[in-house]
Amino acid sequence: MAKVELLMPKMGESIIEATILKWVKKVGDTVSVDDTILEIATDKVDSEILSPADGTITEILYPENSVVAVGKVLAYISANGSQPTTDAPVNPVTETVSATESSATTILENVSEIKESLQSVVPAAEGNKGSRFYSPLVKSIAREEKISVEELEKIPGTGANSRVTKQDILSYVESKAGIASGEKPLAVANVTAPLVSAGETPPPVSAVSFSGSAEILEMDRMRRLIADHMVMSKHTSPHVTSFVEADVTNMVNWRERNKKKFQEKYGENITYTPLFIEAVIKSLKEYPMVNVSLDGYRIIRKKDLNIGMAAALPNGNLIVPVIKNADMLSLVGLTKNVNDLAKRARENKLKPEDIQDGTFTITNVGTFGNLMGTPIINQPQVAILATGAIVKKPAVMETEFGDVIAIRHMMFLSLSYDHRIVDGALGGSFLKRVSDHLERFDINTEF
Numbered sequence: 001m002a003k004v005e006l007l008m009p010k011m012g013e014s015i016i017e018a019t020i021l022k023w024v025k026k027v028g029d030t031v032s033v034d035d036t037i038l039e040i041a042t043d044k045v046d047s048e049i050l051s052p053a054d055g056t057i058t059e060i061l062y063p064e065n066s067v068v069a070v071g072k073v074l075a076y077i078s079a080n081g082s083q084p085t086t087d088a089p090v091n092p093v094t095e096t097v098s099a100t101e102s103s104a105t106t107i108l109e110n111v112s113e114i115k116e117s118l119q120s121v122v123p124a125a126e127g128n129k130g131s132r133f134y135s136p137l138v139k140s141i142a143r144e145e146k147i148s149v150e151e152l153e154k155i156p157g158t159g160a161n162s163r164v165t166k167q168d169i170l171s172y173v174e175s176k177a178g179i180a181s182g183e184k185p186l187a188v189a190n191v192t193a194p195l196v197s198a199g200e201t202p203p204p205v206s207a208v209s210f211s212g213s214a215e216i217l218e219m220d221r222m223r224r225l226i227a228d229h230m231v232m233s234k235h236t237s238p239h240v241t242s243f244v245e246a247d248v249t250n251m252v253n254w255r256e257r258n259k260k261k262f263q264e265k266y267g268e269n270i271t272y273t274p275l276f277i278e279a280v281i282k283s284l285k286e287y288p289m290v291n292v293s294l295d296g297y298r299i300i301r302k303k304d305l306n307i308g309m310a311a312a313l314p315n316g317n318l319i320v321p322v323i324k325n326a327d328m329l330s331l332v333g334l335t336k337n338v339n340d341l342a343k344r345a346r347e348n349k350l351k352p353e354d355i356q357d358g359t360f361t362i363t364n365v366g367t368f369g370n371l372m373g374t375p376i377i378n379q380p381q382v383a384i385l386a387t388g389a390i391v392k393k394p395a396v397m398e399t400e401f402g403d404v405i406a407i408r409h410m411m412f413l414s415l416s417y418d419h420r421i422v423d424g425a426l427g428g429s430f431l432k433r434v435s436d437h438l439e440r441f442d443i444n445t446e447f
Contacts, residue, residue: 020039062074242431390409
């Protein structure tokens, strides 16, 4: 009997694990190639895992809600379609009482395996078993740096559910090395320093009081991830925000004059977003130090211009799909990508690769009638641009006959940037250049 392994797929360089949301197929079910077997979720997006072969599911190794590392075997499929045999113990996840007991046993076994794995990878103090889950990458770094489980337990985690991330442990290692050599820890070390001394009890968190008329709503999984990511970003980067007002009359008039023609020619509705992206691309080429990220004290300058665009979902949550190599696309190509990603975001059909590897993000707060905003940086990027509402207002114009007051289309642009690497001169200059490109939009632009 040929046995096929169903593996947790690799879904991007930075994704090392995923959570099992739902088993669509059960033990004993017959599947065909490309049938959906289960649904999984990373910290970015939900996805489906398809069957690699025709056959019958003979064994499921992890119950729903398990966090599984990339490359691990999730289930076994009998390629010849035979039913489960004694040499392949069945672990069904069903709604019967016996299946519930089996699932509980599997969960306990998984917890035990994780703790044993952690003890074998990380040197620990005698008797310290550890109480948190650590990803394989974090455990590998801990092993190389000879960090004990007791030390790991004291590292504040900025990931989901206070999980220790790669950046957390690397910052801790740098902080530890700086202290050992007598150097004064810098900003990165201060960010990850323990909030309380060893043996001390953290101060209690005040409970929120509410009356009987209040309604308590639990955050869904995506909202919890967004909340954790926003807190992590503010905790990681010292945010500075600069503002500029731009006269975008030429751009508005061009779009009004050409949007119907554009729709007829390409079957696409052209919004202002691709025009904003064009201006950002030109500006990033002139100021490449805004297209970077930080790894401790190392600056990683990105050669690709991958532009993320924040999109509000129908349920109120937020996601940032990414246009890869945006500088290689024409205005038509940008428009098609913007519309496609926005549509699939609303329909919850984005793939993991659609939201990975962004180097700079744009968020359009003007969509909701807001004049300006102070957006939070999308880590590990170092800057994010907010575009405000375009409104008509009187403005002073210089003409060959002198200054005049005219009705113009004006908008505010705001740039939040990481002051660890982007100073006011760079951030302000970049923002002004984006404004310049929008103001100098060529009314005769062809497409």
